[in-house]
Amino acid sequence: MSETEKRKIEHIDIAITKEIRGPLTTWLEHVHLIHDAVPEIDFNEIDLSIEFLGKKLKAPIIISGMTGGHKDTAKINEALAEAAEKFGIAIGVGSQRAAIENPELEYTYSIVRERAPSTVVLANIGAAQIVKGYGVDKILKAIDMLKADGIAIHLNPAQESVQPEGEPFYKGFLRRLRDIAESINKPIIIKETGTGLSRESVAKLREIGIRYFDVAGSGGTNWVLIEKYRAHRRGESIKEKIAEDLSIWGIPTAASVIETRYAAPDSFIIGSGGVETGLDVAKIIVLGADMAGIAYPILKAYFADKLDEYLNALIHELRAVLFLTGSKDLNSLIKKPIVITGSLREWMIDRGIDRSLYEHIRMLRRSFGKKDLL
Numbered sequence: 001m002s003e004t005e006k007r008k009i010e011h012i013d014i015a016i017t018k019e020i021r022g023p024l025t026t027w028l029e030h031v032h033l034i035h036d037a038v039p040e041i042d043f044n045e046i047d048l049s050i051e052f053l054g055k056k057l058k059a060p061i062i063i064s065g066m067t068g069g070h071k072d073t074a075k076i077n078e079a080l081a082e083a084a085e086k087f088g089i090a091i092g093v094g095s096q097r098a099a100i101e102n103p104e105l106e107y108t109y110s111i112v113r114e115r116a117p118s119t120v121v122l123a124n125i126g127a128a129q130i131v132k133g134y135g136v137d138k139i140l141k142a143i144d145m146l147k148a149d150g151i152a153i154h155l156n157p158a159q160e161s162v163q164p165e166g167e168p169f170y171k172g173f174l175r176r177l178r179d180i181a182e183s184i185n186k187p188i189i190i191k192e193t194g195t196g197l198s199r200e201s202v203a204k205l206r207e208i209g210i211r212y213f214d215v216a217g218s219g220g221t222n223w224v225l226i227e228k229y230r231a232h233r234r235g236e237s238i239k240e241k242i243a244e245d246l247s248i249w250g251i252p253t254a255a256s257v258i259e260t261r262y263a264a265p266d267s268f269i270i271g272s273g274g275v276e277t278g279l280d281v282a283k284i285i286v287l288g289a290d291m292a293g294i295a296y297p298i299l300k301a302y303f304a305d306k307l308d309e310y311l312n313a314l315i316h317e318l319r320a321v322l323f324l325t326g327s328k329d330l331n332s333l334i335k336k337p338i339v340i341t342g343s344l345r346e347w348m349i350d351r352g353i354d355r356s357l358y359e360h361i362r363m364l365r366r367s368f369g370k371k372d373l374l
């Protein structure tokens with residue numbers, strides 16, 4: 001078994017046996033929606049649908065990319081894909097590096113398109129691979145493997161910097177990414193993995209033409225913490241200590257959504273990192289995201305044999321929040337007022353995010369240049 005394959009299964013093992021969230025929170029607790037006691041709508045008329053990459057989803061949710069690349073992960077991907085198809089939500093796969101290195105593992109990913117024939121499926125490759133030389137051919141191979149609607153390219157500098165076998169090399173990434181983006185006609189989604197996107201990062205990416213972002217901020221799965229457990233298992237005490245110190249590194253999800261929307265008013269934004277409930281999904285959308293991404297809570301529900309139960313509750317709760325804010329659909333939800341308190345409010349002030357300009361962007365975001373998104 002290759003090192004990449006072994007690592008894939010070890011990550012899942014740690015994720016389901018250890019506490020992999022915290023100590024940071026998402027800061028969604030500082031975002032407050034306003035209760036409407038006279039909503040003037042009926043619960044069952046509420047429309048949660050959204051268009052994403054030319055397909056209609058029944059709810060604004062993506063199962064964020066997690067796995068594939070080891071024989072035992074095929075059945076996880078199969079179950080997640082069946083759920084995505086059934087609930088009409090999008091789904092991503094984990095990094096496809098393992099199958100690009102060893103085509104015998106392709107089935108652990110392609111099962112997703114087989115079981116989710118009609119919904120949005122995203123391919124996935126790491127920035128580290130692009131820096132190391134993956135070009136258009138490998139990107140197209142990853143997309144073809146899944147007949148994917150787009151490809152997520154993930155950024156994980158924090159993880160790479162503490163991982164025992166990490167590859168913390170990002171020099172030249174933007175230039176290579178621009179070349180790839182200019183040569184393929186599929187959307188590229190730039191995705192963090194749990195430490196968030198800042199205004200500055202988004203501005204650099206926008207400048208080279210990227211228009212899809214998945215913020216994956218802090219407050220959910222913490223990769224530095226996962227690598228801390230791995231370093232401990234290997235007796236690598238220095239890496240373990242660094243990972244312990246840096247486990248508070250990152251931009252909380254709510255702050256990252258605001259920063260990303262502020263820097264990219266015209267872009268499609270997935271809000272993720274610690275999103276777990278229907279209320280979280282609603283808050284993140286009002287705050288500036290177009291849809292929400294969820295990884296770990298879905299994996300946890302799968303291992304508890306409660307995937308359908310979890311997704312049913314999630315969507316019901318989201319519908320309830322639309323009802324309670326008097327929103328008949330997502331376009332009406334994003335226009336609802338919010339109150340921002342505590343650290344998140346201080347963060348905005350200190351980061352020079354003008355509240356009235358932000359409100360303007362937040363309300364009008366869907367009318368900014370959508371036709372340019374591809």
Ligand SMILES: Cc1cc2nc3c(=O)[nH]c(=O)nc-3n(C[C@H](O)[C@H](O)[C@H](O)COP(=O)(O)O)c2cc1C
Pocket residue numbers: 011012015064065066067093094095124152153154191192193194216219220221272273274275293294295296297299
């Ligand atoms: C077990 C596991 C494996 C993951 N593998 C990948 C991956 O291969 N590629 C990727 O882009 N993100 C990966 N992620 C990150 C998630 O897609 C997501 O961005 C992150 O976990 C934050 O969401 P969460 O707090 O809902 O878990 C993984 C997450 C988990 C829990």
